Structure formats: C-alpha cells, structure tokens
Amino acid sequence: MQSVLKYGLVLALSAALVTGCDGKKDAGGGPSGGGGGGEAPPPDNTVEVLPDAATAGTITITAKLKGAAPAMAPIDMTDAECAAAHVDTPALDESVVAGSGGTLQNVMVWVDKGLDAKYVFKAPSAPARIDQNGCVYKPHVISMMAKQALEVKNSDGVRHNIHATAKVNAEFNFSQDPKKTDTLTTASKAKTFVVGEVPIKVKCDVHGWMGAWVGVFKHPFHGVTGGDGTVTLKGVPPGSYTLKVWHEKYGTKEVQVTLKDKGAESVTVEFGE
C-alpha cells in the first residue's frame, strides 16, 4: 500500500517535471500573430565550417546609374488610412532610388559562384526585419540567409497581409493585425525561407502598391546598397568569385572578382540603358 503510494507520488512529480518543461517551451515560443502559432524552432545543430578570419578580405561594390535617375513617382494610396500617413510628403515609388553621386540604392549583391563548397554557415541568430510603415515596406529590398528568422512588423494602424510569392520556398500569405510583430522561423506556421532563392517578391494584396524584394542565400556574403550606393561584403575568404548584382528594374549583372589574402577589392557596376 505504501509503495503504491510512493510510486504514485514519484510518477506525479515526474509528470510535473515534464509538463514544467513544456510550459517553458510555450513561454519562450514563436510568434503568435498571423504567421505564428508555431513552436520554437528546433535548435540549429549545423556544424559550421567557417573561412579563416586571418586571411579573409572584403569586397566593396558600388552600383552606379547611367544618366539621370527617373523621378520617383508619388504613390496614389487609395486607402484613406494609408494616405493619412503621408499628408505632408507623399510616399514615392521606390523602384529606382538614386544614391549620392550618381549611384543607385536598393541593389542586391551576392557571391554567386566560386565559394568553396566546404564552408558551412549558420544563419545569424538575429532575425532579418521588414516593417510595414505608412503602407510602405521598409526596407524595400532585403537580403538574408536561408533559415534565418524573419521579423515582420506592422507599424500601421491598418490591417495588412504579407504575401511572399516564393517559387522555390513555400509561399506564405497571412493577415496581420494593426501594430503587431510576427517572427517567422523554420517552425512557425508561415515559415521563413529555408532554401536559397532570389528574388522573392513580397506584396500586400490589400494595398496593391506595396511591394518589397527579398533575396535568400546559403552564405553570409550578400548585401544591399545603401544611400551611398555601396555595399561591403566582409570576411570573404580569398578566391575568384562571380558576383551577381541585381536591381528590380535594371536586372542582373555579373562581375568577376579575385580576392587575395586579406585583400580589399572594389568594383563598380553600372546600370541603366
């Protein structure tokens, strides 16, 4: 009788132990919003094989635009709440954004060929971010690593849907309540991108003008040009590479770069007709 009681207690306690564990999982869990309802992502057990930091160098790409940049057209926002966010200065169409000194912004750059297959990279723990702010995606172009979490923020007071029209990765399209942030992981219901794919158009079906572009890569050597039209890829192991340089309107170009030990190469790519 006593032993029954005892084991019963042991069982009850160990059960409590287990559920305690589960509770923890829930507490630290994934996003709860439109894309959410998922579990915590499984720990990334990838064994990294990283390039030797002592010999790695940098590649700087400057995107230039031939001639004058076309004027950015104001967006006609048919949604009153969206329009209200741009009463003073109208939102502009960001398909071509000039940088300082005849350069071009929002150009995505990545190492396409030449990277030794032995390297294995883990996705950074910090998520890639995209914000819906004033019914415009900020930033307009982002590059991220496969399996990296993607934080989708809705800063607006209106409902958006975020629709990634991926063709290799799984497409997602979920409704996001106003003022809400969802983090997409490999385990959330709407999954982050898990395979390299470029470009992926992201859009809002409610607001036809809203569009952003995402590039997903297997390695960390990618980036998007900023206000000065440049982007620097850091920690690149020495070698000969084919870089791809992409702009949503002007298309894709290729450049060859040979990087020496601790080298620092600069390349300029010119877009335009």
Add this chain to the structure above:
Amino acid sequence: MPKPADPLSDTLYDMVSLNRLFFVSSILLIAATVWAAWQDYDRNWKHYQRDYNRIALERAEKERAAANSAINRLKKENAQVAELYTNLEAAKAAVAGRQADIDKLNAEREDHRGALEKALQKFQFDKSEADTAKQRAESAGAHLAEAKEKLEKLRKANSSDAASVESSLKGLEAHAADALQNYQEWSGKVNESKLAFEELNAKEVVALEAIEKIVKTREDAQKEVDRVEAELILVNRKIAKLEPSLSKTLLAMPGLDFIANPEHIEQDILPHFQEDLNFSTVGKIDRCRTCHMAIDKRGWTEKELPAVFRSHPNIDLYVGDNSPHPVSKFGCTICHEGSGRSVDFYTTAHMPKDAKQGEEWKEKYGWSPIHHFDKPMLPTPYIESSCTKCHASQVRVTMGEKVNLGRQVMEKVGCFGCHPIAGMENLRKVGPALNGIRHKVTRDWAYNWIRKPTDFRPTTHMPQAFDLSNTSDAEAQKKNTAMIQGIVEYLFENSELAHVKDAYPAPPAGDAAAGKKLFDFVGCVACHVAGDMNKAGTQYTDFGPNLSTVGSKLNAGWIFAWLKNPAQYFHYTSMPSLRLADQEAADITAFLLTQKHPGDFPNRKLPPVVEADVEATLLAFLQSSTPTKLAQEKVRAMSPEERLLDLGKRAIGHQGCFGCHDIKGFEKTKKIGAELTGSNATGSKDITKFDFGFRHDLLMGHTAGAYDRVAWVKAKLENPRTFDGGRFVEYAERLRMPKFRLTEEERDALATWVLSFRTRENIPVSHMRNLSHEEAVVNAGKTIVMQSNCASCHKVGLFPTRIAVSEEALPEIATARVYVARTILSDGRQVERVSADELAILRKKGVDILLPAGTWLFPQQITALLENQPPVTSVLVYAWGEAQIKEQVGDTKAPPFIVGEGAKVNPDWFFRFLKNPTEIRPWLADKADPGARMPTFGFTDDEASLLVEHFAVLAGEKFPFQYDPPLDEKVRGELVVRGKGVFERMECGKCHVVEGAKLTTDTPAPAFALVAPRIQKDWFAVWLRDPQSIAPGTGMTAFNEEQVKPDEVDALREFIWSLHKK
C-alpha cells in the same frame, strides 16, 4: 577398298571387310548417339544459368564481405558489441559486468530506499501534523473572533457579563497565537521534509534513468548485431544455394538429371491467357526467366552485367510481386510478345530495337530474324503498344507516355477520318466545316492552301495531298492542278449557309491595338499563337491554329461573326464563345486583320483552267470504273463547267477530304482508308500482306523475306507514297494517303499507337484494367477536359496540396522518376489513402499531404515542381506571356485553380455555371487589363453533369447530394450577429465585394452576395485557415486562431452566407 570376293567362298561378300564396315559404323553410331545425347543435354539456357550462378555467387560473396565489415565496424564503434562478440565467455563477462553496474545501481537504490521511505513518511507525518495545526489555528482564530463579537455585543448592551468574557478573551488570544505559531513551525518542517524527500527522489529518478540507459544501449547494440547477423545468415544461405557442390554436379549429370536437377527450366504458367498452339488453344507458358534470371531481382543494374542478367528496368511497375503487374500473374510475353515457350535466343523471336543492335546481335549471338512466326517480340521502343490490350478502358494509360502521345497525335491529325478505327468512331472531324467556305476565303487562297498548306501556315495539321513523291512528275502535276481546281470549284459551288445572304456584313470599326490587348488577355492565347507564323506553341497553345497569317486569309465580316458566335458557322467547333461585346469583337477583328502573311502567298492566284488537263484527269478516273469508250462519251457529253465540277467531286471522294471536313454531298460517304483495327489490324495482320514495294532497305537484318512491321509503319508515316516508288501505276490508282507534318518523335509515338491495333486477344476480365465507377467518371471527364483545353487556363494539376521539397531532397528527385506508392504526409507518416474528411482534419492539425498515393512524378513535372514551389504543373505558364509568368504565383487576375473544385462549390451551381458562366470575379474585366474570361463552351447537359461529377470524384466528395441540416433560426440569428462582429474586426469587406460598400483595395476578391449558392459550407473553414494550400498564389490571406477564434468560424460563415439576397 574391299577385296574382290573369294570365288571359293560360300558367300558373295567378304566377311573381313564387312566386319570392318560394321566396326566403323557402330563406332559412328555410338558417337552419334553420344553426340545426340550431349546435344540434348547441353542446352543453351544451361550455360546462361551457369553464368548467372557464377555472377550471383560473386555478388553474394561481396554482400557477405560487406555484412562482415559492417559487424567489424560495429564492434569498433560500439564497445558493447565488441564485448558481445569477442567470445562467449567474454560476452558473458561483459554482460555480467554490465549487470554488476546495474546491480550496483540497484543496491544504491536499496540504500536510498530506506532513507527515501523514511523521508516520505516524515513528510507525510509532518504534513498531517501541519494540517492538524492548521485546523487548530483556524478554529482558535474562529473562537477568538466569535468571542470578540460577543464582547462587542455585550459592551453595547452594557452587560455585566462583559468583564468575564473579556478575561476569557485573553486566554483565547493566547491560545490562538500558540496555535498559529505551532502551525507555522509545522509548515516549516513540512517544507524541509518535502525538500529532503524531493532530493532523495531526484536521486532515485537519476538512478532509474542510469539503469534504463545501460539496458537500452545494450538492447540497441544487440538489435543492430541481430540485424546484421540475420542479414549474414540470409547471405550465407544464398551462397550455399549458389555454391557448386558434388551433389549438385551429380544431380545435373546426364542420366541423373531427371531426379532433382538444380538446372531446370523456370516457367510462369498463365492459364488465364490463351494462345494458339498448332490448332489448339492452350494456356500460356512463359519460360523467359529460365535465362533472364535476375529480371525479378532488384539491384542488377550495373552496365558491365550481360544484358540478359539485368533487373527489369522498371521493377516497381512490372515483374515484382508487389508491382501492379507481377510476373506470376501476367508473365512476359503478354507485353513483349515473342515465343514464351522457347528457351533459345533464336526461337524465342528476339527483336532488336534498331538496325545497329541487330548487327551487334548477329555478331554476338548469330541472330537472324525469325521466319514464319506471327508474333516476334516487340522492339523495346514500341513496347508500350501492348499496354492497350488491358488498358483500353483508360483514355490515357498511366505511365504510357509514348502510346498516349501517339493517341494524342492521332486525335489531333485525325487518321480516323479516312481509316475506320475501333474505339475512335465517335470523335469529331478534326477540320472545320466547308459548307460555308465561300463566305470565309477566296478561291485563290483555297487553291494555294490545298496545294501546299505549310506554305501558308507552317505549323498546320492539314496534310499535303498533292505534289508528293508519286505525283510530282510533270504529267501528274498537270493533273494535280486540275484536281485542286475541281475541288475548289466544287466546294465554292456547294457552299450555302442559312444565316448568310451573299457575304457577312462588314463589322463596326475596330481598334487593332485594343484588339491586341483583348487577344492577349481575354483568353485567345490559351489556344492560339499569333505574331510569328513559324512558332509552334505548346500542347495547349497549339490547340487552335496559329493565327499569325489569318489577315491574309479571312475577311472582316467572317471574323467578326465567327468571334461573336463560332457555333453558328460550324456547329461542333471546339472554339467556345467568349461572349464578346460588338466592340470587343470588332477590335479583335481589326487586330487579326493585321496578322498578314509575310511572303508571296497572298499574291498567289488560282491558275487558269486548262480544259485538256481537266478532261484527261476526269477520263483517268472514269476509266478505272467504266469501259474506256463509255467513259470518253460521258466526258464528251459534259460542258467544261460540268467537267470541272465532276472532277472536283471525284477528287474530294478520291482524297477523302470529307474525312476531316463537313462537305455537302458527302454526308454518308464511306471512309476511304483501310481499317486499322479488326481482323486485319495493323499490329497483328500477316506481315506478308503488307506491300513493301521496292523498299528492300526495310528488311530486317538485310535478310530476304524478313519484313519488318515497325519499319513499314514508320516508312508509311514518313512518306505515305513511298511504296509506289519505282512502279508504273495509273494516276487514279496511285497511293493517296496525304503527308502529315509530324516530328520524328510524333511519328514514333504514332507508330506505337498504330502497332497497338491488334486482333483482340482473349484477356480475362480479372486481368484487365477495370475502372471503378469513380475512375470511369474521372476518365470520361478527363476526355472533356482535354477536348475543351481547360488545362491551358486552369491548373487542373495533379497535386491536390502543397508538396514540400526539402533542399536535401532536390537532387534526388531531379534525377529520378518517382512513383508514390503510399500517401506521404508531411509529418513523415505513410498511409494508404486519405479521404477528403481526413485531409481536412489533418490540415487542421498542420499536417499536409506531401505526395498523394498513385502520383507519378515525371522529369518535366519534377522540374516544374522545383521551379514553381508550391507545386504548379504550370499549364498556365505556357499559355501566357512572359510578363504574366513572372507574376504567376500570386497573380490574382489569373484564372483560378480548379484543383479540389468539387469540394469547393455546390454541384448545382457548378452545373449552371458550366452551362452559362456568370461573373464571379468582376475585376477581371477592367479597361486597362481586360482579364481572362471563362468562355461558354456549349456543353450539353450530359457533358456538364459529367464534368461536375468528375470534379466531385477528384475531390473525394459525395455526388450529387450532401445533406446540410438546417440551423435553428434563433441560433442562426445569434451566429449572424456574432459573425458580423468578426467580419468587421477582420475587415473582410476591405477586399471582398459587399453590396453597397465601397472597395478600398486594388485587387478585389469575389462578391459575398455570390457565395451562399456557390460555396460548400464545410469548405469555408479550411479556406479561411490556409487558402494557399488550396490555391497556391491566391491573394486570400490566412487567418489564424487568434484572429478568428475556433468558435467564431461558424458565426463568420453564417454571416457571410446571410449576405446572399434571394
């Protein structure tokens, strides 16, 4: 030389020389007997079996080595296995050692146990003490409160009892304080003892886990060892079977081989299939596996292996016990043909796949084509022609790519117009009706078109009937000209339409640019190519003719009338009505008129009629049926116009134009070609009945008399007049099959299909591919889907749900053709079959179907899959311009997916929609982008209901009725009110059209007023939660459980359903 006979002897012969003769001949007789016995014993197949045994033994030895090395590896990697393996004693010791560990742990546990029990007891005692203390403290507190209250009352009443109560109160207070302290003390103790117990208990748990772990690792290692050992035992058994031994040698010896010869003929006895054997019908016996010993074994695929010992290349589909065609049930020759009873390379009637292989075989095996045997084996490239023996009930044979293509080509080019073909009797004629041709084209155009169709439209299916290899000499060309002139004359003179007086009236003025836009968007490009006359479209866009040159052919009035109502001109045309407004039709007309032929074709004229040629040609035809004199008189009696007209009629009858076109006066004329099926079916009729003419190059292996059926069919398709080569034949008697524009691949496929026409074999019903009711419905529906080219606009895809392809799986899938034998769920489980209900439940649980059972993934589908994840077979992608392709996924203007349509819409709505499409997506028609339009196909009631059932079956739905119990009005009313709240909170009206509300989005979604009659109620929940799984790319967004709570779904649905106005 025998000596001359001794004259003194009694006999006339010489004994000595005779003895010699007898001696020699007896030696010869013995030798011949031995030789005969050896010949009988040393059969060719035995050599194959010995070779096979040798190779199989080598392979088994390799397997044994692999198993041994696996064990060694396991030993190295796993000390426990090593322990088990070193020897029995060591193993025992190891187990004992492990056991000692366990015992030690158990002993430790025993030690603990006393403490644990004590701790538990203490904890329990302390707890009961604490409980008592608690109770006491509580009751003391209660007494105190009661006393205080009493005191208060007494004081108010100024009672004298107050003092005594007050004094007793002090005692009570002290008691309460004591009790409280006591309780607190005990509480502390309980906590302590609880802690102590928990600590000990944790140790217990750790110890138990440790023991479990030891036991488990031991068990795991044991399991692995057992597995490898079992494998080893199997391999050893295999080796023992294969290894040569004295007993085997003895048993195989001549004279003893009747007992239990290890070398024996392997036969599959197939009593269900009958074959003719010397005038009697007996059950089929296939002995192919006597030599092809590895045919049913997996993994015999190395290139170095002799071909005879390779596994069947498609063992999942054929031969294997678990395949749909196990060799024990179907044998080999039911597909391959040949002589199944023979066990010799020559007499089995092997056939090389091409001339090159024939040469190789000649050298290697001394092969020559077999004579006087009706059914030599089918060369492997044409093997699919056997599929239809059992699969005749299917419109398309699963996996029969080639035979399916052949059938498709035949349906496209219309061989059945001239040749009677069983099973293709009810197909529509492939060409347009010509009884209104006068109102459509000019005589000049018609003449030059008939003369050489490809000059005007390089991609046409209209064959060329004149100026071919047997009619291109100068004399024949004159006659050709007369013939075509006659045909044109006859067609134009017999062209009358009830609805047209002289000519179609001119259409309203149109805008070609607007027409181009309409042409690109409204749906024309789904079936037609424009802009480049040489461009061959896809299977879908080639459905209708290439329109790049029609501006040089048609007149505006005809185009306009045709666009408005195709069936008025040609009542069974495939061209549907797009319900174009007058202006739209006028715009498209204007655009089509800009599509001019770039060459000299538009300038080509109808040449002047040469009377003499007409007369001569007519005479040539008349002479073949009438005495020459009579014929001449007949011709002379006619006027030139009559002659031309009569020649035209005869030419049409001679060439069989009416096989593809409706022509007045030929409504009941019999088909002109030879029947390809029936008793003289092309695939089985006696090879000597084929006319090979002088094409000696078509003999098999250059052997005289060895005629090759396949070569004949292919030669005929390549040049239908080839067998007239080198002959002198009268013009009217020459071969007349026209020449079709076919690619090499198409000809090959068509030959496969034609070779499938054979005399009916007696296949038992049990062995036929019998269709269930559902399958028959799907089959029949598919025919309509194909004939209406639905797949050009709609994804009618093979994949009902998303297929998740992991990056790791990509290369594997990309190289293989995958057959999914069991449904694979995204959580890795495999199940037999998932019903629609189960699927809905699974989806709710977040489980997708990864691949549905019975799916074949072909390389091109896999490519499409990889390029378009989520899975899209991308039929639409072919049909639209490049700009549309880029935006395909997520293009809300594209025609909808009709995957799972049967589960989505109500059957009665679907039926009415198919009969008379109504607008569901009004935004598809704005001015800037007219959008695609569901055409009116003019389905008959039968066709429309068949289609509805087809989609219901595909979606796993019950058809046609599903009872939907009505809701209590009060309950419904409450739900509607609640649903309205959800509706407003989720802003559904922001995208969906709601009557009376203003839209605030650029991409509006279907109107809610149309939902109730159209959508099935139980479909709504799945759609709300995961629309992309039903329609990849849709603009509809997913709403999760937080946004629309599970108990709000029904309310939302009832509200939306309430928006329908009756």
